[in-house]
Amino acid sequence: MKKTLSDFLKIFVTLSAAIFIFSANVTEAGHLKEILERGTIKIGTTGDYKPMSYLNRETGEYEGIDAELSKIIADSLGVKIEYIPTTWPTLTADTLAGKFDIALCGISRNYAREKVLEMSDGYGVGIFGKTILCRKSDAKKFKTLADINKPEVRVMINPGGTNEKFAKANLKNAKIIVFEKNAEIPHQISIGNADIMITETVEALTCIKADKNLAAPLINEPFTKHSCGILMQKGDQEFLNYINFVLAELRMDGTLESLENKYLR
Numbered sequence: 001m002k003k004t005l006s007d008f009l010k011i012f013v014t015l016s017a018a019i020f021i022f023s024a025n026v027t028e029a030g031h032l033k034e035i036l037e038r039g040t041i042k043i044g045t046t047g048d049y050k051p052m053s054y055l056n057r058e059t060g061e062y063e064g065i066d067a068e069l070s071k072i073i074a075d076s077l078g079v080k081i082e083y084i085p086t087t088w089p090t091l092t093a094d095t096l097a098g099k100f101d102i103a104l105c106g107i108s109r110n111y112a113r114e115k116v117l118e119m120s121d122g123y124g125v126g127i128f129g130k131t132i133l134c135r136k137s138d139a140k141k142f143k144t145l146a147d148i149n150k151p152e153v154r155v156m157i158n159p160g161g162t163n164e165k166f167a168k169a170n171l172k173n174a175k176i177i178v179f180e181k182n183a184e185i186p187h188q189i190s191i192g193n194a195d196i197m198i199t200e201t202v203e204a205l206t207c208i209k210a211d212k213n214l215a216a217p218l219i220n221e222p223f224t225k226h227s228c229g230i231l232m233q234k235g236d237q238e239f240l241n242y243i244n245f246v247l248a249e250l251r252m253d254g255t256l257e258s259l260e261n262k263y264l265r
Contacts, residue, residue: 031101031232031239032077041079043070044086044100044231048158048183050206051263052106052228065263066104069123069230072255073102073246088182089160092117095231102243103231106200108162110226118234120243122227123256124202127264129222130166133189133197133204139215145223148196149173156194158182163198166224171198190214202264 035041045062047055053066062070062083074081084100095103095117108128109119134142142148148155149171156177157164167176177194179185185197186207199207204216230243250256 031236032242035077035079035101039079040082041070041074041077041102042082042084042100043074044084044091044094044103045070045105046086046088046091046182047083047105048181049106049203050183051202053104054183065124065259066106068259069250070104072250073243076246087160088158088164091160091231095233098233101232101239106202106228107231108226109229110162113231116234118232118236118240119229120232120240121247122229123247123251124260124264125227126225127202127260128226128228129201130163130198130224131201131204131216131218131222133186133199133207133214133216134195135189135192136213136215138195139217142196142217145170151175153196154194155196155198156185156188157198158185163200167198170223186211186214205265 045053045066047053047062050064052064053070054063055061056063061067070081084094086094086099086103086105091103091105091107092113094100107113107119109122113119132142132148147153151173153171153174154177155167155171155174156179157167159178159180161182164178167174174196179188179194185194185199188194189197190211190213201216201219201222204219208214208216230247232239232243247256250259
């Protein structure tokens with residue numbers, strides 16, 4: 001059917017209106033302008049994950065690679081940090097609810113999160129992976145998942161994160177113990193309240209340095225491999241671009257590698 005000039009004008013007006021609506025929605029979602037006007041960036045963190053983001057109860061300060069990355073991001077914007085506590089079970093809901101601008105606490109990049117939220121480019125690439133923490137006296141017992149996947153083996157996990165998902169998917173025969181406070185699980189293993197902690201290689205490395213009673217016999221052969229990312233709501237490409245730009249600059253000038261060497265290796 002032949003279209004007239006009037007028809008094309010109608011199409012143009014319709015497309016222009018659609019573009020305007022899309023642009024308006026992006027503007028409304030814009031975090032950069034809001035953060036700059038507010039003078040603070042709200043950062044969600046669990047504060048229970050060494051060496052990523054850990055709240056030092058004695059100093060009241062957050063420590064770890066994610067704490068340093070948070071400061072770099074804030075400094076690049078010329079704003080202060082306002083930490084917003086979150087938990088692993090509520091991390092997704094809190095992000096969707098807009099309780100903070102971004103979240104940093106050793107958050108694994110995965111498909112499930114990317115479907116509903118936005119994740120930055122990865123850092124710690126090739127370093128992170130699921131492994132186990134156990135008592136040094138038991139280290140020789142656990143060489144494979146099959147050695148752990150037994151009814152008599154007590155596996156302790158924190159709720160709501162990828163550790164819980166991994167354990168429930170791969171250790172259906174083991175006794176799963178859910179313990180709310182992730183930062184205290186290594187001590188629970190050490191004193192014999194459980195046999196295994198499912199954790200990340202970087203956390204396991206930190207734990208065996210801090211407690212000589214602990215071991216990570218499979219740390220060099222992790223069950224999975226992944227990277228971490230900075231979490232945020234979908235719908236603000238400008239903000240995501242800025243976060244990725246900061247990470248790219250840190251990677252280019254060697255700062256990111258230096259931080260990874262300091263905390264993750």
